Amino acid sequence: MLAIGDCAGGETKMGRLDGKVAIVTGAARGTGASIARLFAEEGARVVLADVLEDLGASVAREIGASAHFAALDVTSEAAWQQVVADVVARFGRVDVLVNNAAVLHVAAIVDTSAEDFLRVVRVNQLGPLLGIKAVAAAMREGGGGSIVTVASVDALRGQNGVGAYASTKWAVRGLTRVAALELGRFGIRVNTVCPEAGSAFMIAPYAPPGVDIAQVIPHMQPTLAYQKTRALDELIRDVAYAVLYLASDESRSCTGSDLVCEGGNIAGRIVKGMPGAR
Numbered sequence: 001m002l003a004i005g006d007c008a009g010g011e012t013k014m015g016r017l018d019g020k021v022a023i024v025t026g027a028a029r030g031t032g033a034s035i036a037r038l039f040a041e042e043g044a045r046v047v048l049a050d051v052l053e054d055l056g057a058s059v060a061r062e063i064g065a066s067a068h069f070a071a072l073d074v075t076s077e078a079a080w081q082q083v084v085a086d087v088v089a090r091f092g093r094v095d096v097l098v099n100n101a102a103v104l105h106v107a108a109i110v111d112t113s114a115e116d117f118l119r120v121v122r123v124n125q126l127g128p129l130l131g132i133k134a135v136a137a138a139m140r141e142g143g144g145g146s147i148v149t150v151a152s153v154d155a156l157r158g159q160n161g162v163g164a165y166a167s168t169k170w171a172v173r174g175l176t177r178v179a180a181l182e183l184g185r186f187g188i189r190v191n192t193v194c195p196e197a198g199s200a201f202m203i204a205p206y207a208p209p210g211v212d213i214a215q216v217i218p219h220m221q222p223t224l225a226y227q228k229t230r231a232l233d234e235l236i237r238d239v240a241y242a243v244l245y246l247a248s249d250e251s252r253s254c255t256g257s258d259l260v261c262e263g264g265n266i267a268g269r270i271v272k273g274m275p276g277a278r
């Protein structure tokens, strides 16, 4: 059994992912790196997979001996097969897959080219399908597993400017339900997490000049007033905890579902002047 640290009195703390082997895509930075860190803290051996090789390898080194980096372009089926074969050869199993890698494109629909649309589809939609396909046999042989795809609040509502991105995020919720139905008999659970918060890196290229996105994102969850006072890293860590829950055996009864982690943005709207408004 793996121990993740000594508590006062010399007792060891049990990790929520003790003994599990996890692959996290898009883990070189942002949400994926936060998920990988949390998984390692909770006792998993974690493979950080990304196209950003230097950054991903350095994050894995920083996490420590339980973390490893694998170069992976999630749009390549051959690359997926290689990574999963390497993980099985090294660790003997795959228990958890987090489909976290994604790209953003911001443009009005009338200004979105077919090329831009398909670039987003390939990473955000084809990537998770190939990932599910690649790990299914290994998970089945290991007696089951948990697949979590990081979707978005944009998988739950519409927002101008994100036609390509939102299409793919709605699509992975559908893929998740089909995968849950097809793989449940092998003990494989498939769910999504739908966050509002994410890495500033993703949005920064589309921000108006002079705007610090890391300062703006905490203000995008207005239903919970205290979110505005929290640092972006903390909000991203909340997302990592949602993924951790679905990855762990604590969520054994959950499959084909969405864990919404977006500060109440889709709960509705506050009508000023009506009772209960601030």
Ligand SMILES: NC(=O)c1ccc[n+]([C@@H]2O[C@H](COP(=O)([O-])OP(=O)(O)OC[C@H]3O[C@@H](n4cnc5c(N)ncnc54)[C@H](O)[C@@H]3O)[C@@H](O)[C@H]2O)c1
Pocket (backbone or CB within 6 Å): 025, 026, 027, 028, 029, 030, 031, 032, 049, 050, 051, 052, 072, 073, 074, 075, 099, 100, 101, 102, 103, 123, 150, 151, 152, 153, 195, 196, 197, 198, 199, 200, 201, 202, 203
């Ligand atoms: N940034 C946000 O505001 C926000 C909000 C809600 C949901 N999300 C979702 O959170 C997840 C993580 O994004 P983030 O916010 O950390 O952004 P990010 O841009 O920092 O991280 C995305 C990661 O995916 C990697 N990646 C991109 N294309 C890849 C490919 N073809 N193969 C492998 N890796 C690839 C990138 O190199 C990067 O490390 C994504 O699914 C994103 O859609 C983000």
